[in-house]
Amino acid sequence: MCTGRVDPALVADAFVHGADGVLVIGCYFGDCHYMQGNFMAKHKLDMAREMLEYAGMNPTRLQFRNLSSAEAANFAKYNTEFVGQIKELGPLGTGDKTGMPKLKEELQIAHKSLAGPKLRWVVGKKPVFIDDARGNKYGEVFTEHEIKRTLSGIIIDEMATQSILAALEKKPTAVKDLAKELEITAPDTLKYVLALKRRGFIEMDGVEGTSPVYKFKSAEGGRC
Amino acid sequence: MANKVLVLGAGAAGIQAALAEAAAGNKVYVAEHFPSFGGERIPQDKIITDGDGFSSPDLAAFKSSDNIEFLRNADIQKLVGDNGNYKAKIHCRTPRVDPEKCDECGKCITVCPIHMYDDYNESLEWRTAVDFFDSGSGYYNIFKEDMPVCQRTCPINLDIRTYVGYIADKKYTESLATIRERLPFPLSIGRVCPHPCETECNRQYKDEPISICFLKRYVADYEINKDIEPRIYTPEENYPEKIAILGAGPSGLTCAYHLARLGYANNITVLEALPEPGGMFRVGIPEYRLPKAILAKDIEFITKHGVEIKCNVRVGKDISFDDIKKDYDAVLIAIGAHNGMSMRVGNEDAEGVFEGVKFLRDAGLGNEVPNKGVAIVVGGGNVAMDVCRTGLRVGFDEVNLVYRRTRKELPASPWEVDEAEHEGVKFNFLVAPQEVVVKDGKAVGMKCLKMELGEPDASGRRAPVPIEGSEFVMDADTIFGAIGQVTDNTIVDKKAGFTFGRKLNFEVNPKTFETNVEGVFASGDAATGANIAIRACAGGKTAAESIHKYLRGKK
Numbered sequence: 001m002c003t004g005r006v007d008p009a010l011v012a013d014a015f016v017h018g019a020d021g022v023l024v025i026g027c028y029f030g031d032c033h034y035m036q037g038n039f040m041a042k043h044k045l046d047m048a049r050e051m052l053e054y055a056g057m058n059p060t061r062l063q064f065r066n067l068s069s070a071e072a073a074n075f076a077k078y079n080t081e082f083v084g085q086i087k088e089l090g091p092l093g094t095g096d097k098t099g100m101p102k103l104k105e106e107l108q109i110a111h112k113s114l115a116g117p118k119l120r121w122v123v124g125k126k127p128v129f130i131d132d133a134r135g136n137k138y139g140e141v142f143t144e145h146e147i148k149r150t151l152s153g154i155i156i157d158e159m160a161t162q163s164i165l166a167a168l169e170k171k172p173t174a175v176k177d178l179a180k181e182l183e184i185t186a187p188d189t190l191k192y193v194l195a196l197k198r199r200g201f202i203e204m205d206g207v208e209g210t211s212p213v214y215k216f217k218s219a220e221g222g223r224c
Numbered sequence: 225m226a227n228k229v230l231v232l233g234a235g236a237a238g239i240q241a242a243l244a245e246a247a248a249g250n251k252v253y254v255a256e257h258f259p260s261f262g263g264e265r266i267p268q269d270k271i272i273t274d275g276d277g278f279s280s281p282d283l284a285a286f287k288s289s290d291n292i293e294f295l296r297n298a299d300i301q302k303l304v305g306d307n308g309n310y311k312a313k314i315h316c317r318t319p320r321v322d323p324e325k326c327d328e329c330g331k332c333i334t335v336c337p338i339h340m341y342d343d344y345n346e347s348l349e350w351r352t353a354v355d356f357f358d359s360g361s362g363y364y365n366i367f368k369e370d371m372p373v374c375q376r377t378c379p380i381n382l383d384i385r386t387y388v389g390y391i392a393d394k395k396y397t398e399s400l401a402t403i404r405e406r407l408p409f410p411l412s413i414g415r416v417c418p419h420p421c422e423t424e425c426n427r428q429y430k431d432e433p434i435s436i437c438f439l440k441r442y443v444a445d446y447e448i449n450k451d452i453e454p455r456i457y458t459p460e461e462n463y464p465e466k467i468a469i470l471g472a473g474p475s476g477l478t479c480a481y482h483l484a485r486l487g488y489a490n491n492i493t494v495l496e497a498l499p500e501p502g503g504m505f506r507v508g509i510p511e512y513r514l515p516k517a518i519l520a521k522d523i524e525f526i527t528k529h530g531v532e533i534k535c536n537v538r539v540g541k542d543i544s545f546d547d548i549k550k551d552y553d554a555v556l557i558a559i560g561a562h563n564g565m566s567m568r569v570g571n572e573d574a575e576g577v578f579e580g581v582k583f584l585r586d587a588g589l590g591n592e593v594p595n596k597g598v599a600i601v602v603g604g605g606n607v608a609m610d611v612c613r614t615g616l617r618v619g620f621d622e623v624n625l626v627y628r629r630t631r632k633e634l635p636a637s638p639w640e641v642d643e644a645e646h647e648g649v650k651f652n653f654l655v656a657p658q659e660v661v662v663k664d665g666k667a668v669g670m671k672c673l674k675m676e677l678g679e680p681d682a683s684g685r686r687a688p689v690p691i692e693g694s695e696f697v698m699d700a701d702t703i704f705g706a707i708g709q710v711t712d713n714t715i716v717d718k719k720a721g722f723t724f725g726r727k728l729n730f731e732v733n734p735k736t737f738e739t740n741v742e743g744v745f746a747s748g749d750a751a752t753g754a755n756i757a758i759r760a761c762a763g764g765k766t767a768a769e770s771i772h773k774y775l776r777g778k779k
Contacts, residue, residue, distance in 0.1 A: 117335040132398070138320070143389030154337045195350045199334050 003027075003064075004037030008048035008119070011062060012111035015052065016104065021061045021086035025078065028066045038066070039127060047123045048114060051155050055110040056098025060085055109166055113158035122151055160184055160192050165201060165216060172205040172215035228253065230312055232300060234261035239286050246291040255298040255314050259365040261286065296363070320366035321354070328356075332364065340367065374421035374436060379762035380406050384421060384436055391439055397452065399443045404454075407761055408481040409474060409522045411448070412505050414441025415514050417758050418606070418637050448521060456528050459487040465775045468552040470715070472496035472533050473503020474757045475748025476558035477523065478764030479771070480531040486772045489530030493552070497538035499589065503560050504749070505757065507588040508581065508607070510614045516588075540715040553778075554743050554771045557716075557730055558764060561709035561749035567602055569670075570659035572705075576667035577660055580611040580706030587614050595619035597701030600670050602626050602657050604633075607754075608706035609640040612649040615704070623649050624698060628656040628675050628688045652698075654688065661697055669699045709754040727753035737767040738774070745771055 003026030011022050024045055026038040045064045053059040065078050093100030113119060126147050128134050135141035163182050167173060175193055179186040193214055196202045205215035229245045231238050234256035242252045254261065261283070286292060295316055302313040321332075336352035354366045370376075374384045383402055390399035403410045417437050425433035447454060467483055469476045472494045480492050500506055502519050527533060539545055539559075549555055564579025566572060578594065580601065586593045595618040601611050604627040615623045625644075627634065630653045634641055645651065654675040661669040674694035681687040710728040723731045723740055730746035732739050737747045747763035749755060 118337045121335060122337050138318075143386060143393050143395075145389040145392030146385070150338070157337075157339060191350045195339065195352075198349070198351065200330075201334075 002032075002034060002037040003041035004032075004034060006041055006044070007114075008044050008051070008123075009111060009115040011045070011048050012052065012107060012114045015057065015061070015092065016107045016111050018092065020089075020092050021063075021082065023063050023065065023079070023082045025065045025067050025075070028068060031068065036127065040124075043123055043126050047119060047151055047155075050152065051110050051114060051119070051159075052107070053097075054155055054159060055106040056096055056103050057092070057107065058089055058096045060089060061092070061096075109159060109162045112162045112166070113155075116158065116162070118158055119151070119154060122147070122154060126151075157192075160188070161196065164189070164192055164196065168202055168214055168216040172213045174208055174211040174213050176211060227251070230255065230310070233257075234294065236282075239282050242292055243282060243285055243289070246289050250291065252289075252292045253295060254292060255295045255300060257297070257299055259296045259319055259363060261294055261296075297365070319363065320368065321364040323363050326364050328364075330356075373424045373426060374434075377421050377424045379420075379756075379759040380765055381762075382406055382421075382440075387443070388434060388436065388439055391443060396443045396446045397455075400447055401455065403440060403443070406765060407758075408478055408526050409505070409757075409761060410440050410444035411518050411522045412474075412514055413758055413761070414438065414444050415518070416505075416509050418756055420756075448518075454525050454528075457485050459485055459489065461487045462489065463487045463775065464491065465553040466491045466493070466551070467554045467556070467771060467775075468548050469494045469556045469558060470539050470548070471503060471558040471560055471748070471750070472501035472523075472535070473558060473560050473748060473760065474505055475560070475750075475760035475764035475767075476503065476556065477501070477526050477531070478761040479556050479558060479747060479768045480764075481526045481529055482765050482768035483771060484526075484529035484531055486768065488772075490532075492531050494531060494533045495537040495539060495543070495548075496533060496535045497559075498585075499535050501533045501535060503558075504562075504760075507562075507585040508610070510584065510587065510610050510617075512613070512617070513610070538715075545716045545720065549744070554745065554775055556764075556767055556771065557739070557744065557746040557750050558748040558760075558767075559711065559715060559750045560760075561711045561727065561729070561754045563710050563712050563728075564705055565708040565710055567657060567705040567707060569657050571662045571667070572660060574660050574662045574667045575665055576701060577703045577705070580607055580704040581709055583704055584610055584614060587618060593618055594702045596621075598622045598624070598699060599702045599704060600624045600626055600657075600698060600700040601704045601706055602670075603706035603708075604629070604635055605706065605708070606636045606640055607709070609636045609644045609649075611704050611706045612644050613647055616647055616649065620702070624652055624700070625649055626652050626655050626657055626670070626672065626698070628654065629685065630654060630677065633685050656688065656690065658695065660703060667700065667703050669697045670703055671695060671697050709749070711750045711753075725753065729753050735766075736770040736773075737763055738770055743774065745774075 003024055006024055014022050026041050029038055032038045042064060049059050049062045067074055089095035093103050096103055098106055129136055129142045129147055130144050132141055167178060175190050176186055179189040201217055202214045203217050205213045227250045229250045229252045231242045231254045234254050242254050245252045297317040297319055299315050300312055301315050305311050332354045333352050336354045338353035339350040340353055341347035342349045342351040356364050372385050375381050387399040387402040414437060419437040421436050422433040427434050467488055469480050476494055480494050483492055501523050505519050537543055562581060564581045583593055599615050599620045601608050612623045612625055655672045656675050657670050658673050659671040660667050661671055674691045675688035676691055677686040678689040713724055713728045716722055721741055725731050730739050730751050732746050732751045737745050739746050745767045747767040748760035
């Protein structure tokens, strides 16, 4: 399989199901049969790594290497190296910022975010946006730094949004309780909740005391 | 023919006015800053309603009227004319969503990754960058912010976000190329600019501003240190017109550079009165702030574009202005402001009293300068700081700076003041010079008066008020006045018909830098009065564009 097809969601899924490490090995840059498959893989995996790190996992657990199919010795070497590193870290939840079982929940949320359309759009457009000859529809070229900064912002947003949605899916909750549960400041939680409501993912369920209670709207979400 | 009516603003009042005019049979254009009409009557809490929250009869009539044309995202830029005959220049920003193709599926809002503060709700909420604004028409719009604040503050509008971003990407040559699209002096400006952009930088509210100025210096130095050959821009078209530029300073050379890029390469002659090019970069800014070898690199880069610099040609002496005007199709006067202003104190013409700028010029060119004993410097700007610090370097035993207000009001950049103090310049605040004390025709000191701060004056600074009977004499061997510069306007004849401003500067149209004499432009200090280098460069760039328009329009 071309590494360009390694979806960030697949990687996150592996970790959710208990994998301790994922090593993706692709062709050398410039050797891609599909011109830029391995470049795409690198962009995607860099993003996935940042996301999973934000979720509390040790970023060493996800690595990307380049090899040609004629380099058996190097293949063995890379694998031994990687396995050694993972053995040193221990199973998922040890050697990570967050321990089990909290890490699993966070990884599930990260998986949802990576499977969602937002990050995929940005990471998919990244190589075009930073290409001097192409840029966006209006010919505006972005610096890599700018796109990276945008991506980091989206990762934080998506993690918050998805954790709110996950919590609301379990039971309708008021904003102040959500904020306490998810450890996001109350004003920010309110803004995320209002944005979700505006975009049609959640709706008001009733009023509890003085605070409105929100509930999850539908699996589809959004206005179609 | 029906009258054409322009209504600015599509709020409730604007819509009523438009309807009234349309009913009277006029063709009505309605320009609105926001992407939608209806002012603040749009429901905030819904994505698209089925028209239930938005059923004002006015709005329905407005939408269906054939005589009304709605210009959304439109800002009025210029309005000229008289009753019955107006001309308006309106800038319509692109909505970035094609209303013909958009079928209002609303998917963009659910996937839009950028969140921003919602300006309709006074920033209480977030909204996505793509959003609908007009639930009546269903138009969508992508919000893209205007020029960043640093770029807006920079006189030459350098694309700071891009070039700093390229540095973050480690793409140094691309970064430098971005700077050089507008500014040919990255090495020099990166060293001397008082960077107004950093004062405005939004990052300062978090920790401290981005070091925009030194980042520019960094990429420019990188090219020199790595011996990278700078890319010379060759224009696609070449024009035959000859252009003379008087003064090889920041403004003149920037103008020459841009004219060369516009297609006048090898037809540009820069005339410089001093033996070396560079203007105030060379003879105003001391070596310790801008090494001459560094400046030479910038100038070399400009001359490689097909700019000829002739030194030691003083207009009015070696060649007359009329001859230049005859020989060239367009003339730019960028002679700067090299004459010191009078201190307006008694005995100013005594031996041992000098203009600060003349001292800096002589020091910069390696001429003989006074350097013995004690010096007094009058003034508080960056030039005064340069004079003080250069004074200590050429060998004065002691340099006293005299300023009639306090340290807080000093117009010089604070880091310059700190460095001057560190080097041992003695500051005398709230002291006003009265008269030069003369002995045998030579200055031996300055009679001064102590001051105190009174009420704020027109400039907002507290005006100094003299304290009665507080006169004292400060001893000195040399006195420098550094209280501002004026332009030497004797290069042109009175008959030429130029008008001059307060600082003897050439009066120009602030948009085009054209003087009142046809085909003659002026920029830099010669047009604006003494100002910072980057502003002179910006003037040179605008003048280049105006000269190009003038020459192309003449045909």
